[in-house]
Amino acid sequence: MTRFLNNLSPSIIKWPDQAEKNIIEQNFREKGFPGIIGAIDGCHIKIDKPDNDPDSYINRKGFYSIQMQAVCDHRRKIIDLFVGYPGSVHDSRVFRNSPLKLSQQKQKCAPYYLLADSGYPLQKHVLTPYRDRGNLNRYQNNFNVKLSRNR
Template sequence: MNDINEIQTIIILIIIIILIKHIELEELLIASYSIEQEEEDFNILPLNLLYSQHNKEINELKKLNKLISNYWFNEICLNMQAFEFKRHFRLTRSTFEWLCCEIIPLLRRNSNEPEVNRITNGFKITRNFPNVIGAINGSHIPIKAPHLFPVDYFNRKGFYSIVLQAVVDHKKKFLDICVGWPGSMHDSRILINSNLYNKFNNQVTTHLNNKYILGDGGYPNLSWLIVPYKDIGRGLTQEQTYFNRKHSQTRIKVEQAFGLLKGRW
């Protein structure tokens, strides 16, 4: 049975590696846990421990999560006997180390001009929307109620979650993700606190000048982020209504990508 569990875990992680080939990963933050939690709560994939080391956010809650994750990895995981490691994580230490070697080079994949042109041409061909480099949205990932700050993780839909913010291309491939913020946080706040926002606002992405990301009405309208026209009580013009329809038809790629991702499990 242990061998079967290990094979299942390896298959899942290999799928994740394939997905990451299309992701510029900025961070992945696991939900809040206390060090004193029961053993069953500690039974998380070691991949999450790897990602927790990659977290760059400065938010105090994230600092706390990172501190706890580092404690687990440095003080507990690295000191485990081989049989303990396999019992907790359903794979051997050597397999985990191999996966680390496979994943780490993929975490810092930068976009290049040919790739950008491929994406903008793809959106233009499929929906005749020019200069679009991606569609952005957030999705709630259900979790157990954490011991620390549980209210922060209770979302408006009525369950505990962390939020996955993602940008995808015209083929529903993930280009950028930011995950780990509490479920109660609004999409616009998550965006403003993400590295994606910092890159565009600090003009790090100069090769993306005059290119746009499409987002829904929950996001602010920015020079690089286009949202639909809002009806403020006077109604929309025919042109604005047409624009919103095309915008929605193009932006739906990110919703479809979330559906495909969740359908894997």
């Protein structure tokens, strides 16, 4: 079964071609975010206590997990997936070491952007919310609300 899924997954979970990027971007544009082709976030997949280095797999919520990073389009269809880091690893580190980050440098996203939460670093092709330390103006708050709704 695993061999079958490994062979099938690249045809299901795949980065959009240019025509698909145009459709995705148009849908995000209609929701107030032009230039976006996806939303990225991390998720914890619960696992049993591993035999090797179990402390590395305890996440901030206190259970054993591995990290899953996914990028979804406007329909919430997964277009990129990276799985395997221990649960204690922060989203920003998972991203920094992901194939997506490496290919992003080779224009996988250009000229588009991904929406992310504050667990990700603000980068050339990754938009994150303004840090709210109690001094955001109306425009910054509005941006954060729209970003959150679109993520």
